[in-house]
Amino acid sequence: MSGPVAIIGGTGAMGRGLAARLALAGVEVVLGSRDAERGAAAAATLTDELGAGAAAITGTDNATAGGAAVVVLAVPFDGFEANLDSIAQTATTSVIVSMVNPLAFDRRGAYPITVEAGSIAEHIAERFPEARVVSAFNTVAARVLGDLDRPVDEDILVAGDDPEAVDLVVDLADRIEGARGVAVGALRLSMVLESLTPVLIGVNKRYRTHAGVRFSRLQVD
Numbered sequence: 001m002s003g004p005v006a007i008i009g010g011t012g013a014m015g016r017g018l019a020a021r022l023a024l025a026g027v028e029v030v031l032g033s034r035d036a037e038r039g040a041a042a043a044a045t046l047t048d049e050l051g052a053g054a055a056a057i058t059g060t061d062n063a064t065a066g067g068a069a070v071v072v073l074a075v076p077f078d079g080f081e082a083n084l085d086s087i088a089q090t091a092t093t094s095v096i097v098s099m100v101n102p103l104a105f106d107r108r109g110a111y112p113i114t115v116e117a118g119s120i121a122e123h124i125a126e127r128f129p130e131a132r133v134v135s136a137f138n139t140v141a142a143r144v145l146g147d148l149d150r151p152v153d154e155d156i157l158v159a160g161d162d163p164e165a166v167d168l169v170v171d172l173a174d175r176i177e178g179a180r181g182v183a184v185g186a187l188r189l190s191m192v193l194e195s196l197t198p199v200l201i202g203v204n205k206r207y208r209t210h211a212g213v214r215f216s217r218l219q220v221d
């Protein structure tokens, strides 16, 4: 893959965890932030933590990061539209990877929120018609990504309509220690991936863990 992977919201829990995993796998990363200095500071901290041997991690503002060929959206559902605005001029033809899960909580726990487009990923595809949008990393807990003492040991489910973009993201997932990228089908299945997180949150609460997804009886090349 040529050029770094950009992570919008790269200063957050998922962004930092994914950045660390990718950098340890030799993939250069740019952390995007609403504040360029915050992005640069988060990148410097991660670089120190990972030490020599990891690929470069740099930090900047979201708009600049959005110019990368692969742009991962790791921002909260609340306010995510403003983050889309910030990359609207730069990520027009990128592969955009969404891990954004539209969910809310009430006294019965987490539940999925209905999105007019069908899913957040399809909403992004409507806003960025020239981009190739993929859903991935929706079901991996930030705590698991960020625990660098242990392999991820999960499947990373990837949905999208563009075969090359899906293959690229499956390959990225495969590079993460212990993870396996699995292409699950078309972008319209993103609603399923985005809705799995409330299920995992329910499991985590009941069994006090950070559960992920692993398909049984699946051999991939």
Ligand SMILES: NC(=O)c1ccc[n+]([C@@H]2O[C@H](COP(=O)([O-])OP(=O)(O)OC[C@H]3O[C@@H](n4cnc5c(N)ncnc54)[C@H](OP(=O)(O)O)[C@@H]3O)[C@@H](O)[C@H]2O)c1
Pocket: 008, 009, 010, 011, 012, 013, 014, 015, 032, 033, 034, 035, 038, 039, 073, 074, 075, 076, 077, 078, 079, 080, 083, 099, 100, 101, 102, 137, 138, 139, 140, 141, 142, 143, 197
């Ligand atoms: N946490 C998990 O275990 C997990 C698992 C799977 C999927 N996800 C999904 O991954 C995405 C990121 O999750 P996260 O837990 O990493 O989120 P987070 O830590 O709360 O936020 C990530 C970053 O988003 C930026 N941001 C942009 N707009 C924001 C706003 N209105 N409020 C707060 N922060 C904002 C912030 O960076 P700057 O201030 O530097 O711009 C922040 O550091 C979410 O959509 C979530 O559904 C999370």
